[in-house]
Amino acid sequence: MTNRICHIEIDEKGLARPTPEIEQERKVAIFDLLEENSFGLPAREGRAVPAGPYRLGLAIREGRLVFAITREDESPVGEFHLSLGPFRQVVKDYFQICESYFEAVKRLPPSQIEAIDMARRGIHNEGARVLQERLEGKAEVDKDTARRLFTLICVLHWG
Numbered sequence: 001m002t003n004r005i006c007h008i009e010i011d012e013k014g015l016a017r018p019t020p021e022i023e024q025e026r027k028v029a030i031f032d033l034l035e036e037n038s039f040g041l042p043a044r045e046g047r048a049v050p051a052g053p054y055r056l057g058l059a060i061r062e063g064r065l066v067f068a069i070t071r072e073d074e075s076p077v078g079e080f081h082l083s084l085g086p087f088r089q090v091v092k093d094y095f096q097i098c099e100s101y102f103e104a105v106k107r108l109p110p111s112q113i114e115a116i117d118m119a120r121r122g123i124h125n126e127g128a129r130v131l132q133e134r135l136e137g138k139a140e141v142d143k144d145t146a147r148r149l150f151t152l153i154c155v156l157h158w159g
Contacts, residue, residue, distance in 0.1 A: 002052040003040035003140075006072055008033060010152060011059030021102050022155060029151035038142040041069070041077065050077045058149075060084070060156050067139065080138045084157075087134075090127045091157045094150075097123050124150065 008030055018026065039056070041049045050071055057068035064081040071077055097120045104113045128146035131153065135141060141149065 003038055004053045005033060005037050005039045005056045005145075006053035007055040008152070009055070009057045010155065011057060011061075011066075013059075015060075015156065018155065021098070025098070025151055026155045029148045029155075033145065033148040033152075037145040037148065038140070039145055040140040042137060042140060050075075058152055058156060065153060065156070069139075082134050086130055087127070087153060087157075090123060090130055091154050094120070094123045094127055094154055095157075127154070 010026070039052070039054060041052075041054075043049050053072050054077065055070045055072065055074060057066070057070075059066045059068070061081075063084060065084055065087070066079060066081050068079045069077040097116065101113070101116045101120050104116050108116075124147055125143075127150035128143055131150050132141060132143070132146045135146075
């Protein structure tokens with residue numbers, strides 16, 4: 001399949017060192033993303049879209065989320081920048097619920113952990129929805145791909 005991401009790189013320059021939990025979330029998100037994803041680029045102004053699979057670079061530069069896209073052979077396809085504003089609250093909410101979840105796993109019974117995990121998934125879904133909206137006209141991703149990319153966006157926000 002050509003509408004997919006075959007490699008992902010996160011630009012960690014200037015980022016705080018992640019906690020072990022955040023690092024684990026990142027590793028899982030990248031693994032799951034590369035195992036299964038749907039990432040396509042829409043035609044623009046009548047120009048043909050270079051076929052994938054794509055390599056994706058994620059970074060935060062000058063307060064903006066940057067998606068740098070190349071082909072598998074690393075030839076450039078394009079780059080687009082998204083404002084971080086629409087993500088701030090949902091990322092903050094996601095970090096807060098993740099902290100609660102990580103603490104709960106250490107000391108609470110399964111029924112309470114499950115309730116926190118359901119809330120965490122709800123916020124994660126909201127983040128994925130915001131990302132899909134922000135990507136409209138720039139990239140086409142399915143819900144699972146948006147969820148995994150949202151996790152990586154959260155990692156970029158860490159610290």
